[in-house]
Amino acid sequence: MAHDDDSQALERAYQPSPGLGVAVSDPVQNPGLPPHRERMTDKDPKAEKRAARTVYTLFYLSLAGSIWAVAAYMLFPIEDESLLSIRYNNLFIGIGIAFALLCLGIGAIHWSKALMSDKEHIEMRHPTRGTDSTRDAAIEAFADANEESGFGRRTMIRNSLLAALVASIIPGVTLFRGLAPHNNAGGNPIAGDPVALLQQTMWETGQRLVRDPDGTPIRAADVTLGSAFHVIPENLSTLSHSDGYLEEKAKAIVLMMRLRPEQLIETEERKDWSYDGIVAYSKVCTHVGCPVALYEQQTHHLLCPCHQSQFDVTDQAKVIFGPAARPLPQLPITVDDEGYLVARDGFNEPVGPSFWERH
Known part of the structure; x- marks a missing residue:
């Protein structure tokens, strides 16, 4: 009997006092996702085509910027003694590289916002195992990503992106030419060494x-x-x-x-x-x-x-x-x-x- 009295006393001790104003609330409910709003490119095929044209146009402009940077390196050789030529070399090469990277970045962002899948997905957590089923799931995930991004079927975007990425490296590689001495018109035997x-x-x-x-x-x-x-x-x-x-x-x-x-x-x-x-x-x-x-x-x-x-x-x-x-x-x-x-x-x-x- 004494034990039961002690248990009841403990329960009363842990109950909130009415004077403290403590209220017991229900657990926080999951509010869920907000209503999905379709983009214009999801509703209008013409808008989708315009967005695709914008993306690959930006990628091709990036390609043009990289080509211009290489051309500027040749048009305004830094080896000239003219200070003006050196200034133009730095100015136009910099403009070309900056324009190429800017168009590449804007094109990639516009692609992701206007054309890639806009639906919410829930990924359940699960242990990572190197089993056959895990590898099959990974392959399926890549396939889904390819389908959602349209990388495989949007050939103009894909090709223009690849061309712009490859071309963006070329100006940097071209600039390495300026690190080595060049042969001169005087026939100096050590020129180039x-x-x-x-x-x-x-x-x-x-x-x-x-x-x-x-x-x-x-x-x-x-x-x-x-x-x-x-x-x-x-x-x-x-x-x-x-x-x-x-x-x-x-x-x-x-x-x-x-x-x-x-x-x-x-x-x-x-x-x-x-x-x-x-x-x-x-x-x-x-x-x-x-x-x-x-x-x-x-x-x-x-x-x-x-x-x-x-x-x-x-x-x-x-x-x-x-x-x-x-x-x-x-x-x-x-x-x-x-x-x-x-x-x-x-x-x-x-x-x-x-x-x-x-x-």
């Missing part, structure tokens, strides 16, 4: 190191401990912009620093490449060619700001961090009779990125 072009700079024996950009020669005595100089070859000033000044400077730029001689780790063959702790390395990063222009005086590290490759100045500019694949090429230096820093020779390897074949 990137390894030879990047190895041949304006540095040569006896060429003075001068400040960039004013061209002031640099005395070894003026290079203080811990300092860094942006350096170009003196003979670079003889070139005009039309003679390839920028191209030659891009290959020949050098960063020169002074450390204590005992801090340098040098191989036997490179003992005479430095002068009293002064070393010079190419500024062109061996990853993708960005200028390595950030020098950390305390750690003696060179940092590339593009992708954070780091090079150890004390140890032949070896890579200590980042995606660069090889050390920065070192420029052998010494001094002339007047105490000015000069190059012993040019670089003994091609400068720049490491994705070309090198011998």
